[in-house]
Amino acid sequence: MNMRRLVGFNLLTGIVLGIGGxxxxxxxxxxxxxxxxxxxxxYFGDTDENDLSLFFGYILGVIGFLVGLGFANYxxxxxxxxxxxxxxxxxxxxxxxFGLSTDHKVVGMQYFVGIGGFxxxxxxxxxxxxxxxxxxxxxxFPAGNYLTLVTEHGTMMMGMMTSAVLGPFANYxxxxxxxARRMAFPRIEALTFWLLMAAGVILLSGMFYGGLPTGWTGYxxxxxxxxxxxxxxxxxxxxxxxxxxxxGLNMLATVITMRAPGMTWTRLxxxxxxxxxxxxxxxxxxxxxxxxxxxxxxxRTIQTGYFVAAQGGSNxxxxxxxxxxxxxxxxxxxxxGFGVVLELMAVFARKPVWGYRLAVAGMxxxxxxxxxxWQHHLFVSGINxxxxxxxMLSTELISIPTGFIFICAMGTLWRGNITFxxxxxxxxxxxxxxxxxxxxxxxxxxxxxxxxxxxSFFVMAHFHYTIMGGLIFTFFAAxxxxxxxxxxxxxxxxxxxxxxxxxxxxxxxTFGPLFALGFEGMPxxxxxxxxxxxxxxxxxxxxxxxxxxxxxxxxxxxVYSQLFAKVPAPANPWGSKSLEFQLPSxxxxxxxxxxPVILDDPYGYGxxxxxxxxxxxxxxxxxxxx
Amino acid sequence: xxxxxxxxxRIALIWLVASTVGDVLVAxxxxxxxxPGTGSTEASGQRFDNEVxxxxxxxxxxxxxxxxxxxxxxxxxxxxxxxxxxxxxRGNARVQTIWxxxxxLIVLFLAAFGTYELLGGAGGGQGSGPVFVPDASAAxxxxxxxPLQVQVIAQQWxxxxxxxxxxxxxxxxxxxxxxxxxxxxxxxxDVIHSFWVPALGVKADxxxxxxxxxxxxxxxxxxxxxxxxELCGLFHGYMFDTGRVVSAAAFATFVAKQRAFVAPVTxxxxxxxxxxxxxxxxxxx
Numbered sequence: 001m002n003m004r005r006l007v008g009f010n011l012l013t014g015i016v017l018g019i020g021g022x023x024x025x026x027x028x029x030x031x032x033x034x035x036x037x038x039x040x041x042x043y044f045g046d047t048d049e050n051d052l053s054l055f056f057g058y059i060l061g062v063i064g065f066l067v068g069l070g071f072a073n074y075x076x077x078x079x080x081x082x083x084x085x086x087x088x089x090x091x092x093x094x095x096x097x098f099g100l101s102t103d104h105k106v107v108g109m110q111y112f113v114g115i116g117g118f119x120x121x122x123x124x125x126x127x128x129x130x131x132x133x134x135x136x137x138x139x140x141f142p143a144g145n146y147l148t149l150v151t152e153h154g155t156m157m158m159g160m161m162t163s164a165v166l167g168p169f170a171n172y173x174x175x176x177x178x179x180a181r182r183m184a185f186p187r188i189e190a191l192t193f194w195l196l197m198a199a200g201v202i203l204l205s206g207m208f209y210g211g212l213p214t215g216w217t218g219y220x221x222x223x224x225x226x227x228x229x230x231x232x233x234x235x236x237x238x239x240x241x242x243x244x245x246x247x248g249l250n251m252l253a254t255v256i257t258m259r260a261p262g263m264t265w266t267r268l269x270x271x272x273x274x275x276x277x278x279x280x281x282x283x284x285x286x287x288x289x290x291x292x293x294x295x296x297x298x299x300r301t302i303q304t305g306y307f308v309a310a311q312g313g314s315n316x317x318x319x320x321x322x323x324x325x326x327x328x329x330x331x332x333x334x335x336x337g338f339g340v341v342l343e344l345m346a347v348f349a350r351k352p353v354w355g356y357r358l359a360v361a362g363m364x365x366x367x368x369x370x371x372x373x374w375q376h377h378l379f380v381s382g383i384n385x386x387x388x389x390x391x392m393l394s395t396e397l398i399s400i401p402t403g404f405i406f407i408c409a410m411g412t413l414w415r416g417n418i419t420f421x422x423x424x425x426x427x428x429x430x431x432x433x434x435x436x437x438x439x440x441x442x443x444x445x446x447x448x449x450x451x452x453x454x455x456s457f458f459v460m461a462h463f464h465y466t467i468m469g470g471l472i473f474t475f476f477a478a479x480x481x482x483x484x485x486x487x488x489x490x491x492x493x494x495x496x497x498x499x500x501x502x503x504x505x506x507x508x509x510t511f512g513p514l515f516a517l518g519f520e521g522m523p524x525x526x527x528x529x530x531x532x533x534x535x536x537x538x539x540x541x542x543x544x545x546x547x548x549x550x551x552x553x554x555x556x557x558x559v560y561s562q563l564f565a566k567v568p569a570p571a572n573p574w575g576s577k578s579l580e581f582q583l584p585s586x587x588x589x590x591x592x593x594x595x596p597v598i599l600d601d602p603y604g605y606g607x608x609x610x611x612x613x614x615x616x617x618x619x620x621x622x623x624x625x626x
Numbered sequence: 627x628x629x630x631x632x633x634x635x636r637i638a639l640i641w642l643v644a645s646t647v648g649d650v651l652v653a654x655x656x657x658x659x660x661x662p663g664t665g666s667t668e669a670s671g672q673r674f675d676n677e678v679x680x681x682x683x684x685x686x687x688x689x690x691x692x693x694x695x696x697x698x699x700x701x702x703x704x705x706x707x708x709x710x711x712x713x714x715x716r717g718n719a720r721v722q723t724i725w726x727x728x729x730x731l732i733v734l735f736l737a738a739f740g741t742y743e744l745l746g747g748a749g750g751g752q753g754s755g756p757v758f759v760p761d762a763s764a765a766x767x768x769x770x771x772x773p774l775q776v777q778v779i780a781q782q783w784x785x786x787x788x789x790x791x792x793x794x795x796x797x798x799x800x801x802x803x804x805x806x807x808x809x810x811x812x813x814x815x816d817v818i819h820s821f822w823v824p825a826l827g828v829k830a831d832x833x834x835x836x837x838x839x840x841x842x843x844x845x846x847x848x849x850x851x852x853x854x855x856e857l858c859g860l861f862h863g864y865m866f867d868t869g870r871v872v873s874a875a876a877f878a879t880f881v882a883k884q885r886a887f888v889a890p891v892t893x894x895x896x897x898x899x900x901x902x903x904x905x906x907x908x909x910x911x
Contacts, residue, residue, distance in 0.1 A: 144860050215857045221834060222817040222859055309835025310903045315818055316833070349701075351712040358722055380820065381831040382812070382838030385752035388744060393737040403729040406690065407722065413697045415633075416712040420702065428694070435690050439683045446740040448675040448748035451829045452662045455820055455855035519661040521824035523855045526863035530851075575709055606711035 009070030010099035018198070021064025025056035052301045054209065054231045062198045062239065069194055070100040074187060100194070102186035105587055108172025109486060110193050112479075115167050118160040118200045123551060125153035130544040136531045146527040147213045148229070152203065154216030155233060157467075158329065159240040160200055162282070164475045165336035166247060167193065170275045172486055172587075174251065176580040177269050179260025179598060179613065181591045184253035185246075192247040199239035206232030215525055217326070220307035220318040224299050231300065238293045241286040241325075244332070248282030251275055261616070262598035269578055269602055270346075270353050270360070274339015277363040278332050281370065285328035292321035316383055323374035331370040333467050337434075337474035338363055338405045341427045344481055345412045347576045348424040352603035354411025355404070362404025369398045379450045388447050395445035402438060406431070421574070422496035426477035429504045433469025437462060440515060458518025464511045476503070476554070484569035487562055488586035495557040502550035509543035577612050578602040594618070633700065641692045645685035652680050662827040665850075665871070667760070667843040668749030669827030675743050682732065751812060751821075751830025751838040754900065760841050765805040769874055773809040773841065776802065779902070780812065780819035780832035782858060783865040794898035795885045800869030803877035804847050812838040813901050820856035823869065831856055837900035844871040 007013070029052050066072070078084065096106050097113075128149050132140050141149065171193075175183055183189045206212050210227025218237070223230050255268070255276055268276075296318065298304040305311025307318050338359075346353045353359060372394040375387060409431060418424070440462040443449045453459055476499075484490045513536050520536075522529050529537065561567065572581040579596060580587070596613035604610035631639070660676045662669040703709070746760035762773060777788035778800075788796045802808055812821045814832035822829045825848060830840040854865035872880065885892075896902060 138863075143863060147857070147860065147862070213857075213859050217857075219818050219857070222857070225817060225859065309833075309901075314835070316836070349712055350710065352714055352716050354715060355717040355722055358717070380750040380829045380840075381818075382751045382753040382833055382836055384755075385750075386757045388758075389737070389741040392740050392744070396733045396737050396740075400726070400729050400733055403725065407725045410690075410693055410697070411715070411718070411721070413694070413701065415715065416697075416701050417707075417710055418698060418702045419709070420698075428698070431690065431694055435687060439687060442683060442736065443676065443679055446675055446679060446736065446743075447750065448672045448740065448743045449679060451668075451748055451750040451827060452672055452676070452824070454829055455822070521661070521822075521851065521853065523822065523853050525857045528863040603716075604714070606714040 008099075009068065009073065010095065011069065012098075014065045014068035014099075014194075017068035018061045018065030022057045022061030024064075025058070025060030026053045028060075029053035029056035049228065051228055051231050054228050055235065055297060055301060058202055058231070058235045062195070062202075065198050066191070066194060071187070071191060071194075100187075100190050102182070102190060103589065104171050104175050104183050104186065104189060105486070105589075105591075107189050107193055108168050111163060111167030111171055112483075112486070114193065114197050114200075115160060115164055118156055119164070120551070120555075121204070122153050122156035122160070123548060125149050125156070127544065127548045129153060130541040132527065133529070133537050134541050136529050136534050136537075138527050141527070143527045144211055144213065147215075147525065148207055148211035150525050151212035151215050151233070152207065155203060155212070155218075155236065156200065158216050158333075159203070159237060160196065161467075161471065161475075162240065162244055162329070162332050163192070163196060163247060164333075164471060165340060165478060166251065166275060166278060166282075167196070168486075169340075169478050169482055170251060170336070173482060173580050174254060174272060174275055175258065176583065176587060176591055177272055177578060178255060178258060178263050179579060179592070179596045180254065180258035181595070182258075183250055184258055185250045188246050188250050192243045192250070195239050195243040195246075199236045199243065202232050202239065203236035206230070206236070217322060218296070219322075220296065220299070220315045221309075223296055223318075224307065231297070234293045234297050234300070238290050238297075241289040241293070244282040244286040245290075248279035248286070251279035252283060255279075260596050260598050260613075262613075264598075266356065267598055267601040269343055270356065271339040271343040273360045273363055274336050274343075277367040278335045280367050281328045281332045281335070284371070285325045285332070288321055289325035289329075292318060292325070295321075316378075316381070319378055319381060319383075320374070323377045324371075326377065327374045328370045330463065330467060331366055334434075334470045335363060335366060337430060337470045338366075340474040340478050340481075341430050342405065342408055342412065343578075344423050344427045344477055345409055346603050346605070347574050347578075348419045348421060348427075349413050349416025350419075350575075350605045351412055351414075351416045352601075352605055352607075353408065354414070355408045356601075356603070358404050359408040362401040362408070365401030365404070366398060369394060369401065373398060376445055376450070379447050380454055392445055392447050396442065399438060399442065406435075421480075422491075422493060422500055423477045423481035423574075425497070425500045425504075426473050426480065429473045429500070429507075430470060430477070432504075433465050433473060433507070436512075437465030437467075437469055440465065453518060455523055456518035457514045457522045457524060460524050461511045461514030461518060464514070468511070469507065473503075473507075476500075481574065482580075483562075484573055485580060485585050485587065488569055489562050489565075490567045490569045490573065492557050492561045492565065492567075495553060495560070499550055499553045499557060502546060502553060506543050506547035506550055510540055510547050513540050513543075576602070577604060579613060582613070633696070637693055637696050640696065641685070641689050644692055645688040648684040648688055649681050652677070652684055656680065662824050665825040665844060665846045665848060666749070666827055667763070667845060668747065668841070669825065670845070671743055671746060671748055672827045675740070675748075678739060679736070682736065686732075747841045749827040749829065749840060749842055751840045754837040754839065756839045756841070760807070760843070762807040763805065763843060766807040766843060769803065769806045773807040774803065775809050775811065776800075777811040777813070777898070777900075778821045778830075778832065779815060780821060780854070780858075781815040782817065783854070783861040785819075785821065785852065785854075785865075785867050788898065789881065789885075790898045792881045792885055793892065794895065795888050795892045796895055797884050797888065799880075799884070800850065800852060800867065801877060801880050802842075802844050802869070802871050803874045804844050804871050806874065806877075807841060807843045810840045810842065811900055812840065815902060815904055817858050818856050819854045819858045819865070822853045822855040823850050824853070825850050826871075829855060835901050835903055847871050847873060 206229035212229040295306040305313040375391045569585040594615040747758040779786045812830040819832040850869035852867040
């Protein structure tokens with residue numbers, strides 16, 4: 001790689017301009033504050049405890065980063081009068097992965113690596129947390145560092161992993177699944193990825209600004225009390241929220257407008273319905289998060305009093321707005337998994353998705369209901385208590401549409417010809433994990449029971465069962481299933497099975513006992529605990545380490561099979577009828593030579609003579625590609 | 627016998643056995659160990675909730691596990707068997723209707739049951755205007771017509787208790803009389819905390835500038851473990867305390883002794899109020 005290739009609009013330029021922008025904002029705001037001579041801002045104006053400067057630094061840093069990547073080029077060109085155009089996709093080269101690319105397949109791979117990296121970092125945080133909890137008294141980390149670890153782990157998982165399935169797999173595969181060559185807004189697609197990466201770096205930098213004491217919920221007024229690290233938290237979630245909103249918008253626009261001829265709503269692969277329902281949630285919930293974080297940022301910088309009781313503000317405002325986003329958020333994490341599970345079960349049972357419309361109704365029902373349940377996070381908060389029966393009812397109602405997914409999975413497997421491939425194993429693990437995650441959710445939704453479980457390890461175990469057991473297991477199912485399609489090389493089956501069994505058993509040994517710990521009275525996010533709980537905690541920690549090692553097995557599998565063994569993937573390794581498997585592996589740059597005409601849904605297993613799609617016929621006299 | 631039954635009937639049979647055994651085990655073996663025990667009327671109520679929920683959940687868990695185990699064993703592709711397609715069953719209106727109807731019934735039952743159990747307050751914090759106020763027991767009325775008020779003041783990182791019925795003295799000790807209904811007023815001086823007494827089934831968030839009321843009637847003389855259940859900053863992990871439930875006579879002695887002991891301090895305390903608002907620590911920008 002010679003020097004000329006390094007200069008230009010790419011990741012390197014982005015980082016350089018990002019750092020430049022950060023210091024411009026940091027010193028610029030310092031200068032501004034000291035020259036404005038505002039009494040209330042004076043004291044901190046010239047110190048390093050300057051939230052305003054940090055906000056400006058982060059924001060200008062992100063802008064610089066995006067400009068360096070080349071996001072300003074197209075708008076500027078349009079302003080100068082150039083006609084609208086989509087830059088031709090670069091055809092080859094590794095360098096396209098290190099910059100702004102409008103190829104949905106490149107963005108998908110970028111997401112895969114980027115999300116994977118942050119998943120690894122957040123996972124290491126979890127290992128350190130469990131390392132600390134080996135002993136009842138603090139032994140490795142002081143209390144403040146421990147809380148920072150907890151917050152980094154929780155915030156990063158809840159923030160970055162919202163795109164775990166949508167980022168890599170929906171970006172890469174959704175256009176192909178609906179017979180399109182690109183997403184509706186390819187530049188926005190790239191923007192969502194780079195925003196997310198910038199946000200992740202901001203969150204990590206919070207460690208160096210005094211840590212983050214609040215956990216992922218960032219409750220006021222602790223948020224206000226926290227060090228400058230909380231500025232990083234606020235901007236992290238704001239940028240993640242922006243990225244989520246744009247991602248959801250892009251997905252919905254793509255599905256609505258870019259479907260191939262004949263791709264009716266009932267012919268969409270069920271995975272696409274999982275993406276649609278997630279995208280609706282992202283589009284509608286994430287802006288609320290950005291709003292509440294803006295208020296928190298104003299409280300921290302220009303001394304508004306939205307959440308300060310002495311100024312007539314209320315911490316309930318933060319809790320309500322946060323959870324109005326926060327509960328849809330957990331379904332943003334869970335819903336893609338529903339789609340993946342049903343999609344893969346049909347393939348590996350060699351049967352159509354059983355009750356397709358019921359499954360769609362289930363996903364959309366969860367989407368709708370998830371906006372009506374947020375106060376179940378506040379059952380004991382002292383909020384108005386007469387609405388409690390309503391929130392108990394609405395929360396429990398969610399188990400009805402969730403149950404649709406279960407009955408559809410049961411019907412799909414019934415009398416099938418079930419192959420226990422690695423992706424299928426992960427889907428079956430989803431059934432097991434989500435069953436217990438869902439059942440324990442009933443205890444949390446029942447207000448009298450929740451008085452015991454709220455804020456305890458029981459809740460922690462519950463949402464790890466639903467989110468890790470629901471999302472991360474299906475994330476791996478998707479990796480084993482679709483990565484060969486994306487890279488062109490198979491993953492090793494034997495290592496995959498080792499990974500699966502280690503992960504499944506260790507996962508249950510890690511989070512199962514946490515239910516008991518919660519029932520025993522262990523609150524969340526504590527650095528110390530009663531000595532009689534040490535036995536269970538040690539068992540949990542040991543299991544967590546095995547869980548961590550199982551991730552290393554996967555990493556080894558990934559590196560070994562993709563970089564060294566390089567077993568070429570056939571076009572259709574699983575015998576699927578879905579459109580993406582009718583293309584070669586990896587998918588060629590222009591996806592379809594000719595846009596397909598859809599004749600049937602991709603689930604015609606056992607139904608003779610049903611053709612899913614055929615290429616668009618070339619009209620007489622047309623020379624080029626259609 | 628199993629040979630003659632169809633797949634569905636076999637699954638139903640195994641499920642019936644499994645859920646019966648499971649529910650009997652829950653009712654006999656597990657129930658005495660279910661939290662939060664029987665230390666108060668509220669705790670007993672929550673334990674009953676936990677028991678009923680477990681009894682309802684066991685058959686659901688059993689159904690899913692039995693169904694999937696059966697299906698995965700019976701309908702698995704044998705080693706070396708060809709990759710043939712299964713039958714193209716795309717749904718079954720009757721099964722779907724039954725499923726939707728039965729899950730809806732279960733859910734509505736659970737919500738109605740939970741609401742009924744909630745009517746007594748269930749030991750949770752209800753804010754300044756509690757709706758679900760439990761009736762005082764006869765034993766409690768014998769000790770006083772109104773519930774005993776105890777204020778819990780949380781701050782980083784400790785709890786302080788104030789007894790407004792007895793001159794509003796403040797104490798570091800949490801002591802309650804047995805069989806007397808207590809009205810806890812939980813508030814905070816700085817950030818959000820949560821006052822959690824696992825053995826009494828009480829949990830109420832402490833919010834700055836807000837009064838959070840929870841009702842509890844302790845029914846057992848015992849010592850208590852108190853915890854903060856909401857992340858409240860640096861030493862959240864150390865924010866625990868102990869307390870006692872004592873006999874009415876012992877409580878009277880405690881109050882009299884403690885009141886006299888802290889009398890010199892009580893004079894300087896702010897007047898008893900449901901909330902106290904110290905000057906907030908602003909960030910300077």
